[in-house]
Amino acid sequence: MDKRFIVLIDFSDYSDNMVRYAYNWSRQAEAKLLLLHQVAVVAPAMADSTTRASIAMHARTRAFQKLKALIHSNVPDNEEVQLSVVETDLKYTLAKLVAEPYDQLIFLSLKGTGLLKQLFMGSVAIDVIENANALVAAIPKNIPYFSPRKLFIAVSDKHPLNISALEKLMQFIPGHVDMIIFFHLAKGNEDTASVAEELEKLSWRFSAICPTQHAIYHDKNAFEDMRAMVLNKNEELLVLQKGSRLFVDQLFRKFLVNELVYQGEIPLLVLP
The missing domain is CATH 3.40.50.12370 (Rossmann fold)
Known part of the structure; x- marks a missing residue:
């Protein structure tokens, strides 16, 4: 198509x-x-x-x-x-x-x-x-050209990724991405066993396309750890699932959208 x-x-x-x-x-x-x-x-x-x-x-x-x-x-x-x-x-x-x-x-x-x-x-x-x-x-305003090398894909514990939409996204960026990083931002004393399993499954599924990694960032250090991974605004894309806590919750949106997208000037892609 x-x-x-x-x-x-x-x-x-x-x-x-x-x-x-x-x-x-x-x-x-x-x-x-x-x-x-x-x-x-x-x-x-x-x-x-x-x-x-x-x-x-x-x-x-x-x-x-x-x-x-x-x-x-x-x-x-x-x-x-x-x-x-x-x-x-x-x-x-x-x-x-x-x-x-x-x-x-x-x-x-x-x-x-x-x-x-x-x-x-x-x-x-x-x-x-x-x-x-x-x-x-x-x-954001100051991204001069499209040249992604890393995809940071947020994974929610209760709102699964739209896999078909993510696969379609990958068709829009063939041959560009060197690494896909699936991550979860844990909140409080959240039990992360199920989301850890989901991260592993996603990493395995998309490893045929390019190298993958996965990570869980915990509590108050989560935002700092995530910020440390996002280093080059021209070579990274942040991917969120519509309806997930990471998009709806104001605290998480404040960090992901305000600090990474606005201040860090990283393009944001939202899956339907």
């Missing part, structure tokens, strides 16, 4: 980097590239239908111009990139796109400043991750 990368564009300062990163990855994965922007049409409350339609058309035209400018600045001239500007709800639009016959990856930017940083992840990012039935890549 053909691959397609859907890149959500908001025309922020992060957009140029997002396009460069997604284009670079798409070339290596042999994936089609689609830039998607949801336009906000603001019309006076008393405007008639003709006026509203005119305002909407102007907004769409302006958005297409800005998308073309992004392509011109960040993608070689001979490359084909699809552009889409919609007024419909983003959840509805993505649901329709994800239903199309592609293996797909959705890209969005993470803005790690001010209030959004305190909330650990912006509302749009959370909404997309929670509702899209697809792999989602959340990219």
Whole structure:
């Protein structure tokens, strides 16, 4: 099945980097590239239908111009990139796109400043991750290109990994990864016997693809031990399972998303 990368564009300062990163990855994965922007049409409350339609058309035209400018600045001239500007709800639009016959990856930017940083992840990012039935890549601002060498994959004790989605992810990064590290962050006096067994099974299963390791990080030293392993932001990807404690629990999300992704500038991939 053909691959397609859907890149959500908001025309922020992060957009140029997002396009460069997604284009670079798409070339290596042999994936089609689609830039998607949801336009906000603001019309006076008393405007008639003709006026509203005119305002909407102007907004769409302006958005297409800005998308073309992004392509011109960040993608070689001979490359084909699809552009889409919609007024419909983003959840509805993505649901329709994800239903199309592609293996797909959705890209969005993470803005790690001010209030959004305190909330650990912006509302749009959370909404997309929670509702899209697809792999989602959340990219911090200063990652210049796609060049992963290590995958750090978080394993929950009660919410198993979506193995088919993880295998699909591996198809997006063929020949790149030198090491997969499955890890679990233990909380308090948690019994880790079952998760240790699961880590071993996962390590064995994916060892046919590349070398694997697994680890359990315990209690108050867990975050420091994990941070020490993540050394090179340009060569590492952090993978979480949607719905797992590591994604839902605020303490764990604060560390994994705020400190590793925002501050450490490591791309985050979320499995559906």
